[in-house]
Amino acid sequence: MRVLYGVQATGNGHISRARAMGKYLKAEGIAVDFLFSGRPADQFFDMQQFGDFQVKTGLTFVTEQGHINYLKTAIEAKPLELWRDIHELDCSAYDLVLTDFEPITAWAARRQKKRSVAFGHQYAFLHQIPQIHDNPLSRSIFKFFAPAQQQIGLHWHHFNQPILPPIVDLEPALNTADPHKVLVYLPFEDQQQVIQWLQPLSQYQFYLYGPGLSKNQLGHIQCSGPCVDDFKRDLHQSSAVLSNSGFELVSEALQLQKRILVKALQGQMEQESNALALAQLQLGQSTSTLNTAVIADWLSSPTQGNTVQYANVALALAKWIRAGACPTELEQLNLWSDHRT
Structure with a gap:
């Protein structure tokens, strides 16, 4: 065939x-x-x-x-x-x-x-x-x-x-999640702005992937350009995922039972609907605005109630x-x- x-x-x-x-x-x-x-x-x-x-x-x-x-x-x-x-x-x-x-x-x-x-x-x-x-x-x-x-x-x-x-494109999950490690993937945002949002939150280790970034350590922020294997490793090891509301990454984060905060790409009906569905299903949180305070509140809030296994x-x-x-x-x-x- x-x-x-x-x-x-x-x-x-x-x-x-x-x-x-x-x-x-x-x-x-x-x-x-x-x-x-x-x-x-x-x-x-x-x-x-x-x-x-x-x-x-x-x-x-x-x-x-x-x-x-x-x-x-x-x-x-x-x-x-x-x-x-x-x-x-x-x-x-x-x-x-x-x-x-x-x-x-x-x-x-x-x-x-x-x-x-x-x-x-x-x-x-x-x-x-x-x-x-x-x-x-x-x-x-x-x-x-x-x-x-x-x-x-x-x-x-x-x-x-x-x-x-x-x-979802995932190998079997290992129990290696670090409670202070956060995967960040916001490709539609200004990456320097994202770094500014994360800099005050030094109690967490952020692994930031995005377009135009090269591999670089900025204190508690590890920056990286696109790389499938490293991204999957950091996804497994993180306890939380901050991303736009694209379907596939959120699906992988749900399968691995990560805490999730999404910001939809404004004007993109699919992403805005994804953010709505995620909140309605109580599988994660969504926000229309990102800044240091919003990220800090999410990271310090109780974990989400519902989980899934697909x-x-x-x-x-x-x-x-x-x-x-x-x-x-x-x-x-x-x-x-x-x-x-």
């Missing part, structure tokens, strides 16, 4: 899901070719797992200091290149096209009438889940940005909807795909059993 797997690479969360899925698809004997879009080729890192992958421009959002810049997003979009990439991508050699909210593979498969399956957090918004700033434009984006014959939404809770738990969704999906990806068999997997603790 040969599969073309498209990944929206604007954020690292989609790539992290692809790492998890790629391992299990390979274990099932499925040959996978990857296509990534939404990020310049020179901004990828630690991609050896994906072999000889393709990179396309695709579509992405431009962000500045915690907000989406819609004007720059429109200016930098390249619709003619997107149209050309969709029409030039040949899906004939593949038995199935998978897409994680990646538009080129999704629309190429649709154009060539190739069987396609989409999965990702964005597809959960096609159902009745907690949403903020829902409007016809956002609904159209989730429906038409990267469509497929079968669309599988992922979320932290089922909300009595036909969606699945998160796909099934191995990547393994289940890989086996389901290998067996033929029958929609009725997916409904019988029952991956939500006992996920709340």
Whole structure:
């Protein structure tokens, strides 16, 4: 069986899901070719797992200091290149096209009438889940940005909807969490501003990852640029996670039962809805403003009440795909059993 797997690479969360899925698809004997879009080729890192992958421009959002810049997003979009990439991508050699909210593979498969399956957090918004700033434009984006014959939404809770738990790229957890160690990942904020917020809180050890940072020790703040292995190690060893409200990192933090504080990317409906859902489920805290006082209050507050334990969704999906990806068999997997603790 040969599969073309498209990944929206604007954020690292989609790539992290692809790492998890790629391992299990390979274990099932499925040959996978990857296509990534939404990020310049020179901004990828630690991609050896994906072999000889393709990179396309695709579509992405431009962000500045915690907000989406819609004007720059429109200016930098390249619709003619997107149209050309969709029409030039040949899906004939593949038995199935998978897409994680990646538009080129999704629309190429649709154009060539190739069987396609989409999965990702964005597809959960096609159902009745907690949403903020829902409007016809956002609904159209989730429906038409990267469509497929079968669309599988992922979320932290089922909300009595036909969606699945998160796909997380984690090894078995070790009991190595340091109560004073905090992982910080706020890629949409000004990194120097983040450092200023953390500097007064010297009773904690902060491990800050972000764009433009190089490996550097600033007293109790360890700064690092993107690195998968170091990031995963520090995630395991931290007791708390401070981040924007992207879906994948929060999913991994929940699976590892970390304390969580999120600040949504302003103007990004998905992240703002994630922050709302996290608070409603009492799985973490959210804030619209970050500063030293807000971070200090969170770190000194009692731990959150609810915890979760998710099934191995990547393994289940890989086996389901290998067996033929029958929609009725997916409904019988029952991956939500006992996920709340």
